[in-house]
Each structure stands twice: as C-alpha cells, then as structure tokens.
Amino acid sequence: MATLKDVAALAGVSVKTVSNVVNGYAFVKPENRRRVEEALLTTGYRPNLGARNLRRGRTGSLALVLPELVVPYFAELAGLVLDAAQEHEWNVLIEQTLGTREGERDTLASLGPHMIDGAIVSPEALEARDFGELAPGIPVVMLGEHSVDLPIDHVGIDNVEAARVAVAHLVDLGRKRIAAIGAHPHRGTAAQRLEGYRLALAEAGLPVRDELVATALNYHRRDGAGAMARLLAAHEPPDAVFCFNDLLAVGAVRAAAERGVRVPADVAVVGFDNTEEGAYSLPSLTTVAPDKVAIARAAVDLLRKRVDDPERPPEHLRTPFSLVVRESTRGDG
Amino acid sequence: MATLKDVAALAGVSVKTVSNVVNGYAFVKPENRRRVEEALLTTGYRPNLGARNLRRGRTGSLALVLPELVVPYFAELAGLVLDAAQEHEWNVLIEQTLGTREGERDTLASLGPHMIDGAIVSPEALEARDFGELAPGIPVVMLGEHSVDLPIDHVGIDNVEAARVAVAHLVDLGRKRIAAIGAHPHRGTAAQRLEGYRLALAEAGLPVRDELVATALNYHRRDGAGAMARLLAAHEPPDAVFCFNDLLAVGAVRAAAERGVRVPADVAVVGFDNTEEGAYSLPSLTTVAPDKVAIARAAVDLLRKRVDDPERPPEHLRTPFSLVVRESTRGDG
DNA sequence: CATCGTTGATACAACGTTGTAAAGGTCTGC
DNA sequence: GCAGACCTTTACAACGTTGTATCAACGATG
16 A cells, blocks of 8 residues: 555655655665655555556556356467466456457457557457457457458467368278268358368268258357257258367267267268367367467467557468367267 | 536535535535535536545455456456445456466465455466465455365355266266366365266266366367367267366367267267356356356455455355257257 | 866656535525 | 525546656766
8 A cells, every 4th residue: 555655755766766666766866765765565566557647648458358267279279378478467357248249349348448558369259350340449450251352450360271281080990971060150250161061071082961050059068069060950861060169069069979879980070179178078179279378479469569560551460370180080980 | 527626616505514415414504405406417527536535545446356357257257246245235356367276376466455445356276275375365256165264254056066967968868978167276266076977977876987087277169179079089988078178069069070070979079157158058068057146246245244254254155057958968969 | 266077965747536625505484 | 584404427546557757866988
C-alpha cells in the first residue's frame, strides 16, 4: 500500500527522485540512490500499475479472445500465450466467446478500449472485416484462418496444405473411401481444410463423395462421435476419416469402438491440432501438429509491433506444421 | 478515445454532470440527461476503467492462479471461473505457476496489489499460511486442499471422503490388491486422498502395502504411465488402481494397454476430476466428479464477499461430489 | 573570470475519473 | 413574503504516477 510519496518522505527526497530511481534513471547521486533503495525495501513499495498506465497511456494487459478453454487446443494455446506475454510484461485477460457469432461480437464490443493494449483473437464465426467496426482502434492480431487480402495482422498455418498432407497420408496407406468430419457452413478454417481434403483426393485420382463429408456444427468429442456414427451407418462406410480437430477424432474413435469397428484396421483416423490427449488415447492419434509455441510467440510479438506502430503494414505470418504419425493410422495400435 | 470532457463540451454541461448520467445518478434534469445521452452516443464514449479504478480504489480484475492450463481440470475450471466472474463484472487475469513452489511464490509476489481486487488460488506446493506473507493485503480464496484451521477463505470438496468412496467402489468390485497413484511429499490434496485410500482399505480389512502406493511428482499423463509401469513390473501387480487425477489415470490405462494388461478385466482404474477426456477415453474412466460449476461459483462469490468486507470471518465451503462409474471399472469396456 | 555543458533535484501539471462540498435554483407551507 | 427543504449543477481536489520545465550546483573550458 506504500506509494511513491511514502517512500519519498522516508528517504527525505522528492517524489520524482524516487520515481527516477524506480525507473532506472541514471543521474541520481549514489548517496540518495542508496537511501531511496533502502526506503523502497522497508516500505515494500510496489508501483500502482493502474496509475502508471493511466499516465503512460498503456494498460499493461492484452486480451486473448477464444471460443472455449475446455477445448484442449485452446487451453494449450492459452498457456503458451501466457508465457509469451510474460516476456513482454503483459498480463493476459482471457475471454470466451463460445464460438458463436453473438459471443464474438459481444466480447469484442465489450473490450473497453482502455482495458487493454490490444487483443489476440481466435475467431470461429466472425470474419476479419468485422473487427474494424467492433473493436475500433484496438490493435488486433488474428489467429487461424488465413485471409491475405485483409488489412489485419494474422498468424496461422497453411490449413489447405496441412489438410492435404494429412489426407495424402491416408491415401499412401492405400485407403480408398476417405471421409472428412468437420465441414461447417460458416467457418473459414473448415472451408480451407475441406479444400485440402479435396485437393489430396484429386491428386490421388479419388472421387469426392458428398456422403463422405460430414458436417460438425461444433468441434467437440460429442460431434465427432455423432458424425462417425452417421458415416458408419451408411451403405458403404469409409475406410479412413480425416477429422478437422483432435476432439472430433477422439469422438470418432470412440464411436467406432462402440460399434466394434477397429481403428486403424477397419478405419484409419487422422486428427488435427496435436493435443496431448491424442498422444495418449487408445489408439494414439495421427494428427497435424501446428507449432503452437511459434504461433503464440508470433502472435504476441506481432501485437507488440502493432501497438508500438499502429501504422505499419499488416503482416501475415505462416507458422510451420508437421504430420505426427501414430497408432490410429499405423496399424500396431 | 472520447473522455468525459469531450462529452461534456458537446452536451454543454459540466464533466461531473456527464459522470452523473453515466453512473445513473438520479437527480439530473430530463432535458440535460437527454442531451448528455445523445452526446454519449455520438462520441461513442467508453469509460476509462484504469482512471475509474484509480479513483475508486478498485481494479475490476481478479487473478486466477493455477498450475497449468494444459491440465484439463484447470482448463475446465478456468472456463467456469470466467463465466462466474462475468456475472460480477470482473475481468479475469490468469497466471500459471507450473505447480512449483518457486512458481507459486513468484506469481503471488508479482501480483501487483493494485492490479487486482483479489485472487483465486489453486495451490499445489504452497501452504495456506504462506499466502499472508506473499500477497499481503490481497483478498485470497483458496481452492482445493481443506485446512479448516487457517484464517483464509477456502472452497473444495472433502478429499478424504471422496477418495474413500472411490476406493470403496473398487473394494465392492472384489478387488484385493488396490494400488494408488499420485502420492506426493508436499501436496496437501495428495495427503488427503491417500488418507481416504487408507481408510477405505482399513474398512475393508485390506492391508496397506507400501509397494502399492506409487508416487507421482507431477500429475500428467506421462507420470501416470510411468507409475503404472512400475506397479505392473512388480512381483505381484495390482488388480485395481486409484489415480489421484484423470490424467494419471489416462496414462495408467495406456501403460497397461501397452503391456497387454486389460482394463478393467485385469486392472480396474479409477480417476479423479471427471474431465471430459475421461468420458471419451477407451475404456471410459470411472472417476470422482467434483461439482466444478459449484466450485467456480462459490469461489467467485466468496471473493466478492471478502473484497466487500475484509474483516469477515473466513469461510470454508465444501462443495458436493459424486462418483461416476464407467467402463474402466464396469467390465463392459 | 565568465561561460558553458553536465549532473542532480524539484515543482508542477496532467492522465480520466469520481467524492465532497458548496452554490444556485425551485418548491412547499405558513 | 420568508424560512426551510429539496433539487440540480458545478468547481475543486484527489487517486498515484511520470513528462516537462526549471533551477541549482559543479567542474571544465577558453
């Protein structure tokens, strides 16, 4: 509870001199510096960040806006963003949108422009051009969907290519009826992964069958299980499934097991996100592994640059990914 | 970017009158109120929370201090705390401690006393009495370990009883060599769950064998797998395992599967936390299900009360739990 | 010795908000 | 017509911090 004033009184100097010591100003007489530092210790002074930021015009916080923390991918990402933000001495406010258009609108609109220095947003329903209106003047870095033509900073992997690689892996295994789970009418990433899926099939000379593309309105385990159940109930069930995230894959694996369908013997399964859960599930999941550390770092760094210079041209960063092959496509599960 | 001053100029009234309108003060002439509201709209005024809080002595934020967001239990809990905090118009700053003593000390010490109104802390290594020194003057609500005798607000389930119920379930299945995974030298919750384990064995007339109590220095999947591997390698392996959280259980199940040991036929497994992951794993996990919604709600409510009245006597709330029986002990997995 | 640049310390104002107190106005009841 | 009560608005100060300007002292330079 000690303020600069208290410390100054104790050290017998002016408030500003204490402020100078605290902020590492060079020209302070050694004698005074010593006394101030002593006073700082005995009072246990801690700067009032609210006041400091009011004066400096910064808040020292950043908002991380994402659908849901219960989704492991976002939980892992959030943890990494926290770490990266700490290096910039940023606190992180996390906001959940539930992935709905309304949730995302409300959240963005409610971000007091004075509460945060900027925001890292992982949108599901909203599109990049909505941001300008909803969060006017707030520096924003967008995660996920890649939309090069929009004037907003962006970090993400090449979703089309990642999906293509994943499905090509299933093709290499000799699978012929390859399904996709996760199509979605309004999600950019879903569209991109679907495109990669189609690309890989085309490259392999395989037809794209509508009945093998399963929609998922959410990307939870339940939705994966439901979609897999529908696929397996079909006349000619698939011999492989590409799921647009690991949760869908986990649900799909479970639905298969409940019907006595073996993974990967009868159906090979590939996920997306490389969550830890997938590495330990039975069978363990083959999955697309985005470099989450790189994503978190890049997002925070980009936000820092944007905050420091609002006029700089927007950047579109592509972070690397890899395909992690595990039991769900390898056969020894 | 508009301030009260701008709005006041536009409406032709004083700054304070605008402030009064914004804060719902009753005695404002209808005519003036109308003009101010109009000016508020055209300027798009949003209060500067930093300044407001500086003046009011509140920050509008609360810190949620937990080990790691990658641990699903904490991710789920964090999401629920976010929801509960929103109802109190609190923003939530999340801090990760990694569960180490140093991490927890550093985090608590670094919580600027001015950054937050209070903190909800889920400690692993620290003990309640450390809090007073580390975060002097900060209202704190503690999650988890139950220590009735300490003067600090607390929310948690009855860990001893929950563990007893879980192990009693294994006893009821007729298991005789029941192991425990998750013993830890410095964790209060570990000690309590271990006590419940011993209690249940004693009630069943079963001996407590040291070689069946496996230590886990972390509570991740990896640690569960390692502990299970050690147990299975023993002379007389267990026919049931009680794991102190779901992650340990997932790791244990995997380690069993890799060695051809069937769950639950050869070894029944019980987890703790009722994470969604456990509901979908193969086999699905029998687990202790704390009422996480109740925990999150109670913690936030308690913090609110503590902030409003720092002198009130500390409360120790016990939230309900249940045992969810699934395939990992039921036999049809 | 006068001048100048450097070093060191301080007073003051300002960031945007709200509590306090006080002042000006209107209304009531006698 | 006047005291008193009540409504309405405002000026001012303050929350804790830091940037700017100023001032004083010092040693070095010409």
